[in-house]
Amino acid sequence: MKPSAVADKVVAITGGARGIGLATATVLQGLGAKVAIGDIDRVAVKESSSQLGLQVGRRLDVTDRRSFTDFLDAVEERLGPLDVLINNAGVIAVGSAVDEADAITRRLLDVNIYGVILGTKLASQRMLPRGHGHVINIASLASVVPTEGIATYCATKHAVLGYTDTVRMENRGSGVHFSAIMPTLTNTEMIDGVGHAKGLRNAEPNDVARAVAAVIAKPKPRVPVPPSIGRVVAGQRLMPQRMREAMGRALGTDRVFTSDVEVDQRKNYARRTGTS
Template identity: 70%
Template structure:
């Protein structure tokens, strides 16, 4: 597994903490040349210093000049890009109809427009070379609507649809496009969130391992855990009423609503400015 990523040049967005930091750690320890970008410049530089990464800098994924400069710097300092991981993302928890309009716009700007921009800028570099891999971090929310996070689910549905369409457009090009779809993952994004019956949260390291593996053996879609992915796809084949009844029985609808410990989650919303 190490040999499949050793020496590859990898750029990761949202790399200062959580899933992005775990991906950076796993790839760096496997011998990849890793660069991280994050809107939190101090956080990115601190993470880069701790890991000994060759490049860590500020990145606003919603801004084309910022993203272009980031990727230019990566290629100038580390070499042609082999992999771009579009990981930066936000979540807003609460009533869909009461959600602040600015929060809705920010989620789409970061989760959708940021992924689209990162995919385009990466592919424009990779396609002429006929090699490369764009990995977009989606969610099981990409296929499973969940109460309390309607806008987040909408953005992750968009990530899945966009990535699949781009992959189909560029079939046979030598460039791979993958969506990683984790279940709830233990980061500050889900602080205070409840648990559905029989479901266990993933760890950031679980997502990182999947990214390392998919670089070595590309796949279009990877659910984390894979077993839960199979369950979700089976649920989608059920009649809608039955599938929703199953979700209620498992308590998935309460995870982000009545079971939410708002005071714990507010630490995240204040940090991200979504409160």
């Protein structure tokens, strides 16, 4: 990709201290963007922003309007008018849907849905009067593919996709773009200790980061990562539901977040994200 496609754009990234967020910050900065990161982990965001030499890297609670507003204010004060917001912050909980603690359910809904909606609104309110901008929401392949063991996560990502599509339609012709990135399983701490389906390759954070850079350069409504998984899913959706689910069981997708999970390997993530 030509650096000029994103060069000098002011980009704010939530959940930017690690994983997909940090990879995206690194790629976009390398392409000449003015990048800011926010993250709930104060120590991690300080370390990551220092590592990249960013002017803005601060604690951000995406579920709190004042925290989010202060973050975007700091971005615009230090870097200029916001061109792109990437709503990347998200959490996952693994286990039985009916046995999931209410506090964990609420945590996923607050971060994955409310945080994305809040960020979209706050960014759009700045972008729409200017007639340009781009809100990129990190959804998931789980936005369109129900997966056993992560029911609430799937519900939140279905919501992210539906919300992003609807806001895009409401603001057609405004000059502000709205995109959903839909990665398959990506090798970050979020999937520590989970299983693996036959014949399916996990994505890397840099794969998602490059997809984000590409959609900034050329806006699209939905972007599966990798592109090949989008074609597979599209083909499966033409099948009868029973056949589609049977194919998933044959590949072992029903075990990835259930019987194949190594619970001990997930303890650190669950503790850090408040999903234990």
